[in-house]
Amino acid sequence: MTTIQAQVRQYIEDNFLMGAGAAAPDDDASFLEHHVLDSTGFLELVAYLEEAYAIRIGDDEMLPENLDSLSAIAAFVERKRAAA
């Protein structure tokens, strides 16, 4: 697991699952399909990613393939940082 994956997993467990005993889904599992995030949840996640990793996520990047799993997020954030 990358550092980014671990950090985002911790963020989701702390802020969305509220320490209720549930763990964030597997690295490749969809947040949508596992009902971890709704549309407001994704907006919160985007705000967190932009602040935590000093990136700006464009409208055309608001896609499941960039944001809908821990591994997708890690790859996306790494691409964004590399391009910065």
Added chain:
Amino acid sequence: MAAALTPEVLALDCGAEAERIARWMRHALGTTLRKRGVVVAMSGGIDSSACAALAVHALGPAKVFGLLLPERDSSGFSTARGRQLAQHLGIAHELHDIAPALEALGCYRQRDEAIRRVVPAYGEGWKNKIVIAGGTDGGINYFKLVVQSPDGAMHEQRLPLREYLQIVAATNFKQRVRKTLEYFHADRLNHAVIGTPNRLEYDQGFFVKNGDGAADLKPIAHLYKTQVYAMARHLGLPDEICAAVPTTDTYSLPQGQDEFYFALPYAQMDLALWALNHGRPAAELAQALSIGEAQAQRICADIENKRRGTHYLHARPLLVEDIAAIAD
């Protein structure tokens, strides 16, 4: 063989359905609710107009009280059509401008503060609305702020989380203040309050909890919007009302319901929701709407996501344990 997926699947025997709703409404008032009539807030739109007309059909005009509740951002058409409807139905009604109450609560100030954090120049003479984006294009739903400066120029920007939540929270004052007034009149008249969502709104959670979502009975929550239009025509409502384009009438710029929430015009949304509810494959929906199959799948996924995401809006407050003595 199943019927072809065309608008015909939404055909309704409006006469029989109006009678069924009338029997249900009389039974609900007389036995469950034990109230003497109903209060309906009338926006001039098709849903509240159809509800008021169905109530008059069920109970007679003397047992229906109409409310016209405009505010600063309401279209002038709302009040004119609402008044026209009340006169057409022959019901008692009252107009109450809720702008001063909203002003006192900070509705406009809180909203405008959030808008100015995104568009610092926003101020007197500007107009605003929120539009949805992403979901039906295969992306993740998010919201954009659209503002119009006094010179007519339009500006559009994605809303950050905090500003989006504050604008929506401030705007929700409108529906909640209206409901407060509806219950004031219901209490003083010993009436019940009618909620006016159609099936799209009810299913997809397009209402404000403890705002327009609050009611004692919802007579058209099972009817697709297409069917509500048919019912309104069947009940002989004025042409201006039957031809009204659905809007939220909540933001100062004209805002279609499809822009803000549904992402598709209502006739297409009706067909998509009907197809999903009847287990029709996405390929069939694609053909019916003249779109690609992948797009049809995204629309169905969007409907299911919204249904799931707004489920809590329908729920009673959660309790640690059931209290059997007051169970249904």
